[in-house]
Amino acid sequence: MKKIEAIIQPFKLEPVKEALKSIGIDGMTITEVRGHGRQKGHKEVYRGQEYNVDLLPKVKVELVVTDARLNEILSTLTTAARTGKIGDGKVFVYDVAEAIRIRNDDRGEAAL
């Protein structure tokens, strides 16, 4: 099992959800986050007081998938989230030791 953690542009959340749904992936968890990589922020000025806003709003999408479907899901996700400009975000993949469905105690891939 692998956990995919994708940090994407907020306006790309809907396209990513739709694309994953079209290949049969329904479950995911999302969080509103702030961050930046190479993307520069912007300057705001309030009555002459300048603020450099470099942590920009992003959405973090987390989902755990079977090893067999990993590559297919990754390419669907990155294609849907891509604009080709700086700021599109990043995807990280982790090994998952165990998964448990709380309702009936299913374990492993059966719990996904």
Add this chain to the structure above:
Amino acid sequence: MKVWTLLVFSVAAMAQTPQSVDAKLAALDTAVKSAQSAGDNAWMLTSAALVLLMTGPGLALFYSGLVRRKNVLGTMMHSFILMAVITVLWALVGYSLVFAEGSPFIGDLRYVFLRGVGIAPNPDYAATIPQETYMIYQLMFAIITPGLIAGAFAERMKFSGMLLFTVLWALIVYFPMAHMVWGKGGFLNAALGGRFPCFDFAGGTVVHITSGVSALICALYLGKRTGYPQEPMKPHSLVLSVIGACLLWIGWFGFNAGSAVAASGLATSAFVATHFGAAAAALGWIFVEWIRTGKPSVLGAISGAVAGLVAITPASGFVEPFPALLIGFLAGIVCYFMVTLVKAKFGYDDSLDAFGVHGAGGTLGAILTGIFATNAINDSFKDASGKTLPLGWVDGHPGQIINQLIGTAIAWGLAIVGTLVILKICDAVTGVRVTKDQEIEGLDLSQHGEEGYFFEA
């Protein structure tokens, strides 16, 4: 309206026979007066409500949008609670200390508990409306003035200290200043025999210089907000501020045009000058901002409009429409530099720029009134022979600028000394500043036990 009432009354009078010509004339006279009183009273009650609109939603929204989210309720309360506190104080002693004839510096106690303030007009101030209307109208000015100071101590003033400060400030600074400029026999009263007649139609010295300069003293005395200026302290909702500024603009028509104390041509003139001043100032501010930072901000446009309203306040009712545009435009530019360059240079934390807008704009407006006041707009000042007197420099009376400077200097002096003394007293009795922990937690939770925004509910 008047003609209609006259006709009805005449017909009614004719029906009663027999009647002498004298009796008919007396009846007509009463009818005319009653019609004028109805019109004036309607406008003055409307104006009173408009001025309260400036504090309740207007200032409360304008200021609370500029603070951080954790202080939104505390900041609104700084405006709202004045609607209660000052009202009680005004009924007890305030109206008397301002408008009773007394010394040149403070009124006597003849109207305490509003004794004798009823339906009958007080001809010294307003011959056509009930004195009670005049009383409630003037109360609304006393309410908003200390509210303006809150812009300087926002986000760090202790609520108990703020309450005590407000009461003492009204007693020691506002009531004497208002008496000097507007009270019968006041030292600076232009209409009722003051030693130095200072033109202040609607409160440039009384309201804006006193509050703005006191604000600076508060900012200096309390010190900077924790983390200022390193930590970001962005306005949490400029949407609230835009709505607040628009309500201020609308309410200001009651403030300035109502100061004619009649539904008269003078009220129209003040209304027009007020509107023109605000419009030109919004443009002045964003033009200079656009040139200097590359972007015309919404906060700049609304701040400019308020600066223009401040500056035109003493001048409305004295100046023609085009000088009003000029006064507004200059106020927009001057106040922009006050809140950006001057504040940054001296490093005081006037959190919401009460001094930069009201102190600076009020001072500019008071002086420019001495230049542009003209008897073409306001012919109520006459010499002993009944000849209309020249008013400002444009009428060939440059000496008026000196009178304006004297009024301005007195307002500055009284505000500085009075506010320092009051802050010392408050510091000893209640304390003036919240603890650092309370400040970090925010005024909403630490002072009031509430949160302004609770999205999970």
